[in-house]
Amino acid sequence: MMSPTHVATGLAVAAAVAAVDPALVTAAAAGGVLGGVFPDLDLFAGEHRKTLHFPVLGWIPVLVAVPLALVAPGPATVGLAVACLTAATHAASDVLGAGEELRPWERTNPNAVYCHACGRWLRARYVIRYDGAPEDLLLTVLLTAPALVVFEGPVRLVALGTIAVGVVYAAVRKRVVRYFEPIVD
Structure with missing residues (x-):
């Protein structure tokens, strides 16, 4: 899944926290964004x-x-709790996507995410065919919806920005691969 989907997951968790204690909105949203992005820093x-x-x-x-x-x-x-929950969800949900490859729609690598506890790669499930696929973008929009309803101000802008980044990424995903192939090879 694309990073905006993972950020949207964090914002959905933050929206649930905000329903319980509105005073913790900023902390929950910041934790959700950080937890959603952190695992992908291994790029x-x-x-x-x-x-x-x-x-x-x-x-x-x-x-x-x-x-x-x-x-x-x-x-x-x-x-911290929202960040940890979102990071764990990010890592676990990556198994629902494609394999770890530059052109995941070609399905040449079935390795979705490495399980340190098992000592092996977990197999891709292709529920989300590849990062940036239309269903990935739809999931981003659906997961961001609670944040758009609950939050105002900067957090709502982050939610809207998450959708915007997802739309742009989904629109160019298959076309930009050729620019990264020389770097990866």
Whole structure:
């Protein structure tokens, strides 16, 4: 899935938090955005979908951060809990997409995300055919909808920006590959 979809997931979680405690809106939204983006930083710092993606082990911090936020709710604990939950969801949901390859619609690599706990790659499920596919964009819009309803001001602008980035990425996804092939090869 594309990064805007993962950010939208974080904003959906933040919208749920905002319904419980509106004072924690900014912290929850910031945590959702950071957690949605963080695993994909391994594009630049190691092997993508392996270095910072933890589809099983990523849930361990969630088991600590969420109860902590429930016991001691505050901007730091809630932001951390939403970030951990969104990062874990990001890593786990990548298995629903395509394999780890430049042209995932060709299905030449079935490796979706590396499972450190299992010591192997998890197989792509192709529910989302590839990052930036029309169904990926639809998921981004659906996941962003609660944030558009709940939030105002800067957080709503981030939600709208998430959709805008998703639309542009989906529109150019298949065409820009040729520019990255010389870099990857």
